[in-house]
Amino acid sequence: MKFKYFTLFIFSIFAYQVAFSGTERGREIYSQICVTCHGPNLDGGIGPNLIDSYWKNGDSQDAVYRSIAKGITGTEMIAYELVYPEKDLRSVTEFILDKQEGNRDTLRSSYSRDYFQGKRLHPDLFDSIESISQKKLPENFYYVERMFDGVLRGQSILHIKSPGKYRFNISGKGRTSIWVNGKEMHYSNDSKPKDTHISKEFELPPGTHDLEILHEEPTSHSMRFYARLQKLNGEHWMLTGKSLEGSVPKVVRSSEKAKVIRKWISGLPPRTLLLLLPNQVMLAYDSSTGKIVKGWESAFLNQTPSLDSRSQKQSEVKGKELPDIAKTILKGEHFNLLHYETIGDTVTIASLVDGKPKNFSISPEGKNSYKLTF
Template identity: 25%
Template sequence: MKKQSFFIIVIALAIGLHGGESITRGKALYDTVCFACHGKKLEGAAGPNLKDFEWLHGASREQIISSIKKGFPEKGMVAFGALYNEQQIADLANYVLSRQEGVRSMEYKIYHNVTMDSGIDWKGKRADKQGQSLPPTISLTLPEVDQFAMKFEGELLIPKDLVGNYQVRGVIRQKRGFELFVDGKKVDLSLMKGGRFQGAVELTAGNHHLEVFYIKDFRDGTLLLDLYGKTHIPLAAQSYQKSKTSSLIVKANDSYLISRKRIAELPAGAIVVNHKDQISYAIDPKTASINAIWQGKSLDIGPNIYARGQQTAKLLGEHLFPYKKDLKLLINGQVPQLRFKGYEKAAKPR
């Protein structure tokens, strides 16, 4: 009897996230201190995204605490260990960890000489190749042979504020069946033209175990696989790359907007002010100088919104004076000496 090919995702409920008063305190501190550089939702801006799988300096609790304490002055992040106590920094780390979302630690196994007709004994057959999928997404282009099967296994993280019903949408260029299971329950999927499919799944807060099984039945290795709900979670490598090409435009409008971005050709940590008459300017707080003035649309910060804040934002609109010709701020005819004292919220610009 021939074994049917399948493409299976199993998501099993696992453990919960950090909880308690520490996260509440950490959120309050983050909303006061960190949001200007890392975004209100930890999505990244001048500083890195703090809720995805890409971590420049380590993602463990100890590594996050160390990064907060020591800072990265060369990138515009001060050493907060001199400004806040051990408990406050621990609260910040706990809050950041509680907001993690998406796929983590994706491992893959490749099985050679497997066809749709031969099928595969997933438990009994030994993998010909295995390793970590970086980034932790599902890619069908890894094998170097024409006939193969693949298994992916990782973790899917859902924070408390993102629980709910999610649509599963995807494209795979083969017509034979695939199945989706969540916590052991089969999800009904609607198949459409062009290899598209969709379904629905309810995700609770915590860590979910993710497994994907695939047997090749088409020469094209295209796979798009995404979750859409209170957030967008790309599961496939091609879905992830597609999300990174998006742009996010920050427009100057009738209200003031102050943000801290990493901008090409301007100093790290430049503060951008969008004026209500659609004039924008960038200030270097270290030298008390204005580095750029422009009119029209303000910034294109994408794809930083999905990445780590390492790609620079772009100034948009008409520039009113050349780059690298700073306008010095003078007080009583002297350039002031500025010292960082921390952040605080204000109801309106002062």
């Protein structure tokens, strides 16, 4: 079992390295076909986002190719092997993989901690014993179930797009060893949770790199391990995180029918109605004050951050904030929301203002505006 996985893993790295060329054809097909559902920036639409850190059907080269060629049953993703020759589909696969950044193709294994007592964590140690479990993760970060009692080994491919100096940023209880392309870049061993460790800095050329994370900490309700990859003076990528525990990401986008969304958004009052109009304008209407407090164009709602755990994290509105959008729609002292409904592209909101009924409707206007009617 172990052997099989390992071979697969090596093979996929190899296949990757040689495959980066000729993505032009892939780009062409993507912009003709895939773009309809997955968006011009690959960030999704009708279909899932292809550059976030969640891959329901796998993000290895084989997995991506399989999804394109065989389709996904029960969705609008058809089997494109019926439409294009294999070579073209390989190009699309390459094009998609070329757009990836950070951690991808994650394999998580766990091992009994007994074997590692008194030994320094090292990949060779792991190769010589059998793992308790191995799992390809749909998320591109490492997580373990609560009360995890073992040693974690995470293996993945790092996709780097721009050259430069990188480093790891680590915190947590226990010991951690991180390897890039077969070299140890970080080792720490804390008996108590300490401040963040910064690893040594190292150069990474564009392309894919082999990343391995080894970690052990005492069993607790949930693991405290936290790791990210930082580009010096640049972006960072989370390498650990919380799983959706079997759920899938959720994004709410505009459609022909207007939508009213109730979500917890940072900085917005809890009784806000988010009005998402067909022209992708989103307005934050605070039903407790009768005011539009914020607005965005090219907007959609990303609910995924709120979907793990106890929903301690908010959903996010994505889009370009519209300036000077704040507006008092209803004037008064006491506001009571009565109801809302959408008919076609229009949202109608009924309220009581100081005991008197007031209705208004909002519909899209132009590319980035809205029309208000009483």
